[in-house]
Amino acid sequence: MSSTEDMISAMHDGLAEVSKEAGTKIPVPEAYLKATKHHLKDVQEYLDLYKKSLESPDTFWTEMSKEMLSWHQLWTGKTFEHNFDVRKGKVYSEWFKGGKLNACYNALDRHVENGHGSQIAFYCEGNDLSDDHRTVTYAEMLDQVKRLASALKKRGVRKGDVVAIYLPNIPELPISMLACARIGAIHNVVFGGFSAEALAGRILDAQCRVIITCDGVMRGNKVIELKALADAAEELVYERGDGHLVDRQIVFKRLGEDKCPVGMKPKRDEWWHEVLARADPECPVEWMDAEDPLFVLYTSGSTGKPKGLVHTTAGYILYAAVTHKYAFNYHENDVFFCTADCGWITGHSYVVYGPLLNRATSVIFEGVPTYPDASRLWQICEKYKVNQMYTAPTLIRSLMRAGDKYVSKVPRDSLRVLGTVGEPINPEAWNWFFNVGGDKRCPVVDTWWQTETGGHMIIPPPVKDFQMKPGAASFPFFGIEPVVLNEKGEELSKPCEGFLCIKRSWPGIHRTVLNDHERMEQVYFSTFKGYYMSGDGCRVDEDGYYWLTGRVDDVINVSGHRIGTAEVESSLVSHPYVAEAAVVPMPHDIKGQGIYAYVTLRDGFEPSEELRKELRQTVRVEIGAIATPDVIHWAPALPKTRSGKIMRRILRKIAEKGTQVSSEELGDISTLAEPQVVAQLIELYGK
Numbered sequence: 001m002s003s004t005e006d007m008i009s010a011m012h013d014g015l016a017e018v019s020k021e022a023g024t025k026i027p028v029p030e031a032y033l034k035a036t037k038h039h040l041k042d043v044q045e046y047l048d049l050y051k052k053s054l055e056s057p058d059t060f061w062t063e064m065s066k067e068m069l070s071w072h073q074l075w076t077g078k079t080f081e082h083n084f085d086v087r088k089g090k091v092y093s094e095w096f097k098g099g100k101l102n103a104c105y106n107a108l109d110r111h112v113e114n115g116h117g118s119q120i121a122f123y124c125e126g127n128d129l130s131d132d133h134r135t136v137t138y139a140e141m142l143d144q145v146k147r148l149a150s151a152l153k154k155r156g157v158r159k160g161d162v163v164a165i166y167l168p169n170i171p172e173l174p175i176s177m178l179a180c181a182r183i184g185a186i187h188n189v190v191f192g193g194f195s196a197e198a199l200a201g202r203i204l205d206a207q208c209r210v211i212i213t214c215d216g217v218m219r220g221n222k223v224i225e226l227k228a229l230a231d232a233a234e235e236l237v238y239e240r241g242d243g244h245l246v247d248r249q250i251v252f253k254r255l256g257e258d259k260c261p262v263g264m265k266p267k268r269d270e271w272w273h274e275v276l277a278r279a280d281p282e283c284p285v286e287w288m289d290a291e292d293p294l295f296v297l298y299t300s301g302s303t304g305k306p307k308g309l310v311h312t313t314a315g316y317i318l319y320a321a322v323t324h325k326y327a328f329n330y331h332e333n334d335v336f337f338c339t340a341d342c343g344w345i346t347g348h349s350y351v352v353y354g355p356l357l358n359r360a361t362s363v364i365f366e367g368v369p370t371y372p373d374a375s376r377l378w379q380i381c382e383k384y385k386v387n388q389m390y391t392a393p394t395l396i397r398s399l400m401r402a403g404d405k406y407v408s409k410v411p412r413d414s415l416r417v418l419g420t421v422g423e424p425i426n427p428e429a430w431n432w433f434f435n436v437g438g439d440k441r442c443p444v445v446d447t448w449w450q451t452e453t454g455g456h457m458i459i460p461p462p463v464k465d466f467q468m469k470p471g472a473a474s475f476p477f478f479g480i481e482p483v484v485l486n487e488k489g490e491e492l493s494k495p496c497e498g499f500l501c502i503k504r505s506w507p508g509i510h511r512t513v514l515n516d517h518e519r520m521e522q523v524y525f526s527t528f529k530g531y532y533m534s535g536d537g538c539r540v541d542e543d544g545y546y547w548l549t550g551r552v553d554d555v556i557n558v559s560g561h562r563i564g565t566a567e568v569e570s571s572l573v574s575h576p577y578v579a580e581a582a583v584v585p586m587p588h589d590i591k592g593q594g595i596y597a598y599v600t601l602r603d604g605f606e607p608s609e610e611l612r613k614e615l616r617q618t619v620r621v622e623i624g625a626i627a628t629p630d631v632i633h634w635a636p637a638l639p640k641t642r643s644g645k646i647m648r649r650i651l652r653k654i655a656e657k658g659t660q661v662s663s664e665e666l667g668d669i670s671t672l673a674e675p676q677v678v679a680q681l682i683e684l685y686g687k
Contacts, residue, residue: 025467026434031441033464036387036416037331042464053478061318061479061507065096068321068357069314070110072287075099082505085530091521093505095315096290103294103317104149104182105285107356108142117142120361122171123335123384127218127367136171138359141178147279148179148250154279155248157210159184159286162296164208164246166199166230168192168217169366172252172272173342174352176212177295181313184286187295188308191343192217192224193642195670196232198306202298203233204241205308206514214252214272216260219642220371227251227262250275290314296514297345299451307523308514309451316454317353319508323455323477324354327445328388328417329462335414337363337381338390344643345451346421350390354455369395374402378410378437390419390445393429394580394644400432401579401602407436417462419445422644424548426570430470448473448548450534452524454508458482458546471570472545479506482546484538489528492540499552500538501531537564556585556593563595563627571622572597572615572629577605582638582646586631586655594630596655598681600637607634631655634687636680642673650678658685 040046053060058079065071075098082093111119117139124134157163163180165187167173173189180187188206190199203211213230216223234246251262252272264271288294294313298306324330336355340346342364355362363384369377369391377399381389399406418438420430425446434444443462449455460466460474468474476482481503484492492498509532513520527533537549549555549564556563565583572581580600588594599615601607612632620628633655639647653665659682669675 025469028443028462028464028466028468029441032416032443032462035441036329038329038463039326039331040461040463043461043466046461046463046466050476050478054481057479057504061095064322065314065318068325069101069106069318071099071101072105073098073100075290080505080507084503084505084525084532086521086525087529090517091525093315093509093511094291095312095318095505095507099290099314100287101290101314102182102285102288103313103353104145104178106317107178107181107353108138108145109285111138111359112142116359119359121356122174123361123363124171125363125365125367125380125384127220127371129372131366134171141171141175143281144172144175144276145178145182146283147276147281148175149182149283150280151250151275151278152179152185152210153183153283155210157183157185159288160186160293161210162186162188162206162208164199164203164206164211165189166192166211166213166226167252167342168214168224168226168254169341169347169351169364170214170217170252170254171364172212172214174356174364177342177348177352178356181294182283182285184288184292186293189295189297189343189348191341191643192226193341193343193671193673195668196229196236197668198671199229199233200236200240201305202308203237203246204244205298205305206296207244209246210248210250211246212250212252212272214254215262216255217366218255218259220368223255223260225260225262227260231263231265288313291511293511295348297348297451299345307516307519309510310512310514311454311508312511315507315509317357319455319506320349320354321357323508324350324360325358326461327447327456327459327477328390328419330355330358330360330388332359334360334387335363335384336360336388336390337365337384337386338419339365339369339377339392339395340390340421341643345454346390349455350421370398370402374399374406375410378407378412381412381415382410385414387414388417388419389415390421392422392644393420393425394422394640394646396420396425396429396433396437397573397580399437400429403603404436412437412439415442417445418442419447421447421449424448424473424550424566424570425471426566426573427470428570428574434470443468444470446471446473448536448546452510452534453506454510457502457506469543469545472541472547474545476546479504482538483531484540485528485531489531494540494544495542497539497549498537499528500534500536500546500548501528502534503531556583556595558588558591558593558595558626563623567623568595568597568619568627568629571619571627572599574622575615575618577601577611578615579603580638582635582648582651583629584648584652584655588630595627596631596633596651597629598633598635598638598651600635633681634684635677636684637674637677639669639672639674639677639681641671647672651681654678654681654685658682 458473550566586596
């Protein structure tokens, strides 16, 4: 899409008449439109605001920032400046530079000052149904944050220092994040499912001297000893970091001595409850420049060590708040539930910052979504009368695989909006989520965005007159100007397929890679000069809807034809016997690359040669002969991290090497939820 007018025209026209090739359209349900208030009256108002955000970005974002945030001091210069072209000098984005504010003040203090201290900030759902499920009010959050912030300052933490947070999804995690933000420290949340090795690498790269953790956490019926992992990481840090020491470790007692005994190192380790009991209950806010760093969050790349992406204060919190409000149609007194862990960007933006900035009441969930059975998420929705639920396609497919009975036995009348995040959702899972999970009453907001973007980039707006397409990310959010480029860097017009890039800056974009700005420029801005390169493939259909086709490095070149893995996976999963599929390239003597498909069947179905033939034929019919899998590998399960992400590098290595693959070639598998799956897949190779 090559111009603002062309793009908006395509979006508008696409709502009217669907082309046969572009897919089924489903209107935003009438039941939803009648059940709640709306920030936008219809899709035309959405398009008008979108147009304003592109044509008058200074005015649009200035108005949004004054409406959504509380400023200690407004900026006096330009609203934003940026350069995306490495040929013109350093790549940068600056928003509201010179303005002063504080993320913690915006998330907590102002709400308490305005008389909302007794409002529940979090319903805290534990791992077990029998857990003591807490509620935490805004006033209680603020008190805990002030005390922890005071304690951190007393222990030498200053503005610009990085604090590592290694906690499960409990209220103490956002409390720790906001305590850092209050005093100008930079929080570095490390997912509690990561190994000591991964934690050590992040501590060293960010030069953290303080870590906040807990004794342990239950994941289903398994104890995860986080304190022991943190201790092991700190030993690795000392060995590899030229004597770098973690000076302080603050430990929250989550399980207690009976379930998870720990050793406390004198002068370094302190119990959370003792630290807060002794702390000064008052801690003044550190007023931050709009461009001061708020947090660093590590994300894996296709090569090299994980990248520490730096997000800054004003732009990030504004973008988190605006996207949360409009993408989910969030209103006062709603209850919001994002199932993500705060160790990921989704948790940062839509468990912590977005909801708290909008004074939302949210559910924070510590446990496993399918424990003790597949009705758990729906039970949570009913228990807390959740209005918006935001989760991942991989979880949706797991729930679909378990069967409708786990959904239908639980009332879900409070639900109004369903959201998905993390990967393209296949139409079959989308339809199940809409028809079964939401009883055809709830729009499905399938969001495309990244750790790098800070918040939603492409969404289906849940407004009157909008037509949803199962599996489509749909339309760009306010201020976002996506383009699809070919390999020469030329902008394409619909219908088209190519590389998804962004043409201009937006408030939530990450500013740099910690300690390595050159790497940021190389990864995101060197391939196509003047554009942010997302690394994702995309097609725009006849109606102007955006469809994500998978990572660019997950595109398979078969005899000169580019085949998107997501498209083949979606075709395979459309078969009624298939629960999940993952497709990777394999070496092929004639075609260059072949298509290797791992397939997990639904409960009650068995692998057979006849079924292999059926699946190949399904793909042949739906996509074409060129996309037919060369190999279908039966998989009892797929290798996933604890956050649900499929580890495709493992699948690629098995497809390439088979039973000859070595542990060195497989790399670190300690972050997998079920490491034994790897051995099972190797054993089933060729069978």
